[in-house]
Each structure stands twice: as structure tokens, then as C-alpha cells.
Amino acid sequence: MTTSEAAPRARGETPVAWLVAAALGAAGLHQLMLLVPVALVTLLPGLLFDSTLFRVVGVGAFVFLAWVVQPSWRSEMRLLTRAQAPRLHARVDAMTDAIGAPRVHGIVLEGDLNAGALEQHRGVSLRRTRRVLVLGLPLLRLLDTAAAEAVIAHELGHFSRRHGRLGHWLYRTRAAWAGWAASVGTEVEDSTPWDRAGASFAMLFLPWFRRASEAHMRRCEFEADAIAAQWASPRALARALLVMEVSSMRAGGAPDGASLDELRSSASPTRQWVERPARTLLDQPATPEEIAEALRHRQAHGSHPPHRQRIDALGVDAAGLDLSPASWNESAAAHWLGADWDALCADAGPWSGTGERLAWAMAHAALTGIDPVALGASPVREAMDAQAFRRLERRHRAVWAALEQGRGQPVSLAPWRREAIARALVANEAIAQAWLFDVPVAVQGQPASMDTGVVLRVDPRRMEALGLNLEQVTRTLSLTMALLLPDGQAWAPRCSYTTEGLPPELQARVDVTPPLKG
Incomplete structure (x- = not known):
């Protein structure tokens, strides 16, 4: 496939129209399952008693509660203002216009080695969709500007193709029914027949819906890659994918984890978490075995295709890619955030909250005077299914x-x-x-x-x-x-x-x- 072509639909892949119908139908059923008990509580008195007051109050209460159960479009993410990062905002605006994507409403920095295109909705609402570009601070430090722009172009490609419109309903529907099944699964004895009926539907519906929606999401990744490759260099995007994957593999899924040496040396959080991905790749370049594993990474049936498929679709030979990290002066962080980098890391990093800083101080106090040999390796957060x-x-x-x-x-x-x-x-x-x-x-x-x-x-x-x-x-x-x-x-x-x-x-x-x- 050339970079300008859309990804062909795989054999057996659910047509998009059917997937849309399934997502909207299942989301509507979930709303109905939530609102029927609400309707019984709020509207039944008006039906039992011939009272205009009861009917008016009941309808008003039902409308209010129906609005409350809608998922919120708000989040705790703090948007990066233009005054905080004028060069980054200017570059994203220029790339957005060049790609033909709609302008983003905000940029968010976070502590993960990742990037994302988030469309915030609030279920059935008159509020407009808000497009948010999410950039990981370790990503901006690890990659040079060419590779970082390729990643950003990929995320803008999702906005350009309006992937978030259906993606929102896919995610919302899966999360809603998975949450229903999980809540009943842990409290079976205390659940009502109504709750158990919903859980039974979820157990039947989710396996098929997960396979169908993930196939669509993989297709969207290829489409976003193709858009990014038209604007940026295909090699830059392929290199960014592999550098990020190798770094994530080495971090064990927790790039923001603190090493024992850092916890011992300082009573307050350090900035080493954001430097670690670049430093480890610089000290120990990626091995052929790591590159082979990175190419295989991502489940063949997950939401992202294996990197080998994505890089092959870009027409790039992975063997010829240079996976060296960027030096500070070459990094996207230095070019776009410059003198504000330290303050942004402290403000948006994984240890920025009061509770997180207190957790660090407590661990530092605990480690005082302990023989390092007694504890062994540094703690790593492992993902749990x-x-x-x-x-x-x-x-x-x-x-x-x-x-x-x-x-x-x-x-x-x-x-x-x-x-x-x-x-x-x-x-x-x-x-x-x-x-x-x-x-x-x-x-x-x-x-x-x-x-x-x-x-x-x-x-x-x-x-x-x-x-x-x-x-x-x-x-x-x-x-x-x-x-x-x-x-x-x-x-x-x-x-x-x-x-x-x-x-x-x-x-x-x-x-x-x-x-x-x-």
C-alpha cells in the first residue's frame, strides 16, 4: 500500500455502517437501562395520583436525572495556554492548516511516553465537540523535531478524518457495558434482576463488539499514518514509532516510575523520569532483538496494528532506521518549549500533585538508612488485566x-x-x-x-x-x-x-x- 492509499478493509471486517448502528443501538440500550429505574421513581407518582404538580415535578426530575447520567465532556486535564508555549502552538496551528485538519481547541501535556487525539463529548448534548491534542513530555524530550512532527501529524490525521466521531461512540459503548458487567460481577449477590439482565447482555455483546471496533480502529491507524506520511517524512514516522516502542518496552510500561537512587537522593521529586528514555537509549543503543520485538509489538487483533505492518505500509525498511535519541539541543522539547521546560515538567508530570509529592517524600523517608541490597530492583508498576x-x-x-x-x-x-x-x-x-x-x-x-x-x-x-x-x-x-x-x-x-x-x-x-x- 502506498502512503496515499487508504487501508483496505480486511476480510470479515464489519462494515462501518453496521458498526455505527451497533454502537448507537447499544449506547441507546444502555441509556434505556439506566433511565427506566429513574423513570419509575420520578414519573410513577404522577401516573398514580391525578395531580398536575406531581406530573410537572416528576417530568422535571426525570429530565434532570437523565442529564446527570450522561457522561461528562469535562476532564481534569489542564490545557497548555498559548502564553506558556507559543512556539508549540504556532507549529501545531501551521501543521493543522497544512494537513487540512480542523483546528484543535487545546494542547495537553502529560507524563506518559505517548501522544493522542482526544475528542471530548458529553453524550447527547448541544455542546460542541472539543478537540484536544495530548503530548507526552518524555516523547518531546526523546524525539527530534522531524520525528515529533510526524507523530503530531498522525494525531492530526485522526482529526482530519473525523475518526473521533465514531471512535467516541465505540469507546463510550464498550466502557459503559464493560463497567456494567464489572460492577455486577463483583456484587452478584447484591445485584437486582435488572442489573443481572444488563450484565448478561454485556457478556454476549462485548466480545463481538470488541473485535469489530478494534478492526475499525486498526484501519484508522493506517489512515492516520498515510496522512502523516504525505505531510512529513515516512522514515521520520517509522523511526518515531520504533524509538517510542523500544523506550516503552525498556520502561516496563512505567516511564514515570522512580528509581531507588532517585528516591534516596532527594526528598522531593526529580526530573529524571522525563530524561530516562533518552538517557537509556543513548547509553545502550537498541539491540537487534529489541527492534525485532518492537516490530512485533501490538496485538494482531488489538486497537493498533503491529509496527511491522505499519512500517511496511509506509514503504520504509526498518533495518535502515537510526534509533538514536535526540540530544537536548536537537529535541522537540528544546525547540518548542525551551526555557519553560523545567516548569512544565514540574507542573504536568506524574509527581506534580500534592498526593504524589507526599508519596515521594514518604518513600524517601522510608529508604533512609536502608541497605540498597536488601530491597533489590527498582519498583515498576505492572499493568493488570x-x-x-x-x-x-x-x-x-x-x-x-x-x-x-x-x-x-x-x-x-x-x-x-x-x-x-x-x-x-x-x-x-x-x-x-x-x-x-x-x-x-x-x-x-x-x-x-x-x-x-x-x-x-x-x-x-x-x-x-x-x-x-x-x-x-x-x-x-x-x-x-x-x-x-x-x-x-x-x-x-x-x-x-x-x-x-x-x-x-x-x-x-x-x-x-x-x-x-x-
Whole structure:
């Protein structure tokens, strides 16, 4: 296929018209499943009682609740203003006009080694669609301007071909029914027949819909590649794909993870996470084995085609590509963001939030004085599939229930591990008291295990002063526990405010257990 041709439809691929009908029909059915209970609650009184007031109030309540259940078009992403990055905005505007794509409404910087074309919708709404270009800070640092422009041209190609219009409905429909099935799957005994009926439909519909929608998404990737290759160099796009893939493979899916050396050396987050992809490729150039794996990467039946297929479609010989990272002066980051780079990394990076900075400080305190050999390798966040995530959730609920019932046992962690966790807790002023327990867990379908239960008592005034909520305070301990618990040992918190009482069984247990804090 030449770069100017559209990707041919694969044999057996669902026609787009059928896919549109399936997406809209399934989305409509989901809305109906949500709104029928709402209609019964709001409209039934008006039908039972001959009252104009009841009917008016009922209709008004139904319309309001129907609007509320629509997915929000807003997000927590902060748009990069033109004043913050005038050169980047000017370059994207020029590329957009040259490609013939509609102008983007904003650019967002994030901490991942990735890029994306996001179209924000709000279900059935009169608000206009908002097009947002998402750029990863590590990507801008890793690639030179030619490669980075090729990636941006690919994303603008999605806007040009209006891929987001159908893609929005595909994603929204899949996510809605997958969420329905997951919620019922974890709470079968407490679910209603109505909920179980929806879950049954989801189990029948989603496998086919996932295959059909992913085939369409793969086709869209080829089309966006072709548009990018017409504007930029096909070699630049092919090189960008492989450089990003090799870097992501080396990072284990977590380019923003902190190394033990960084956590030990500084009590506040460093900027090494954004430099690491370029530095590792510079110190250790990509091997033939890594390149071969990168070419195979991406599932043959996933939302992105294998890189070998994409590079072949571009007419590029992968063997002749130079996968060297850009130096700082050659990088897109230096050319487009320049002197504002450090501030943007601090503001938009993975450690920019209050909770994330506190998690770093706690891990730093925990590592103080620990022999590096004792901990081994640096922590890496591993992606979990839905089944593994549900298994972990069941373990967490089992630990929480055991703590509630006072079945926690004296913790068997090595003294140096307990002392390190205690140091981390001291660094978090919102946590007033904490206890550690060994908790025997036996979850159906899983081998019995001895996990760690953490009872936390949070001071609400200090928590609010830090600008955090209860869930965020709990998450600040996650990095420390990932560092210090033995391999394979899970942990779960039982968190409450100091203004609340504990269940009698748990209170009796903590009364006879020395606290780690408080």
C-alpha cells in the first residue's frame, strides 16, 4: 500500500455502517437501562395520583436525572495556554492548516511516553465537540523535531478524518457495558434482576463488539499514518514509532516510575523520569532483538496494528532506521518549549500533585538508612488485566473484612521493614495513628495467603489543610508499601477519621497492639 492509499478493509471486517448502528443501538440500550429505574421513581407518582404538580415535578426530575447520567465532556486535564508555549502552538496551528485538519481547541501535556487525539463529548448534548491534542513530555524530550512532527501529524490525521466521531461512540459503548458487567460481577449477590439482565447482555455483546471496533480502529491507524506520511517524512514516522516502542518496552510500561537512587537522593521529586528514555537509549543503543520485538509489538487483533505492518505500509525498511535519541539541543522539547521546560515538567508530570509529592517524600523517608541490597530492583508498576484486578480487589475486601472482625495477627515483617514504614508514616502529617497486622486471606479460586493489613486513622483537619481526601491520603502509602513488602505480598488499608470510632472487634485488637504511629 502506498502512503496515499487508504487501508483496505480486511476480510470479515464489519462494515462501518453496521458498526455505527451497533454502537448507537447499544449506547441507546444502555441509556434505556439506566433511565427506566429513574423513570419509575420520578414519573410513577404522577401516573398514580391525578395531580398536575406531581406530573410537572416528576417530568422535571426525570429530565434532570437523565442529564446527570450522561457522561461528562469535562476532564481534569489542564490545557497548555498559548502564553506558556507559543512556539508549540504556532507549529501545531501551521501543521493543522497544512494537513487540512480542523483546528484543535487545546494542547495537553502529560507524563506518559505517548501522544493522542482526544475528542471530548458529553453524550447527547448541544455542546460542541472539543478537540484536544495530548503530548507526552518524555516523547518531546526523546524525539527530534522531524520525528515529533510526524507523530503530531498522525494525531492530526485522526482529526482530519473525523475518526473521533465514531471512535467516541465505540469507546463510550464498550466502557459503559464493560463497567456494567464489572460492577455486577463483583456484587452478584447484591445485584437486582435488572442489573443481572444488563450484565448478561454485556457478556454476549462485548466480545463481538470488541473485535469489530478494534478492526475499525486498526484501519484508522493506517489512515492516520498515510496522512502523516504525505505531510512529513515516512522514515521520520517509522523511526518515531520504533524509538517510542523500544523506550516503552525498556520502561516496563512505567516511564514515570522512580528509581531507588532517585528516591534516596532527594526528598522531593526529580526530573529524571522525563530524561530516562533518552538517557537509556543513548547509553545502550537498541539491540537487534529489541527492534525485532518492537516490530512485533501490538496485538494482531488489538486497537493498533503491529509496527511491522505499519512500517511496511509506509514503504520504509526498518533495518535502515537510526534509533538514536535526540540530544537536548536537537529535541522537540528544546525547540518548542525551551526555557519553560523545567516548569512544565514540574507542573504536568506524574509527581506534580500534592498526593504524589507526599508519596515521594514518604518513600524517601522510608529508604533512609536502608541497605540498597536488601530491597533489590527498582519498583515498576505492572499493568493488570481486568481479571487480575478483580482478584486483587477480592483480596483487598477480604483483608478489610478480616480487620473489621478483629482477626488481624501480630505482624511478622522484619524489624527493618516495620521501622521503614514507620518513618514513612511520620512524613505524612495527615495520618495520626497506624497499626500493622498480618491477615490470613482465603479467597475462593485463589490460594490462601498472608497479606498485610494497615489500620490508618486520619486527622480530617490536617488532611484538609494538605488539600487531600481520604482516598488520596491512603494512596500516599502505596509507593512505600510496594518498596518494602516482600514479593507477592499484598496489602490493604482500613482507613477512617480520628473523629470516628472503630468497630468493637477491631478496637479490641488495636488496644493490645503497639502502633507504628500515634
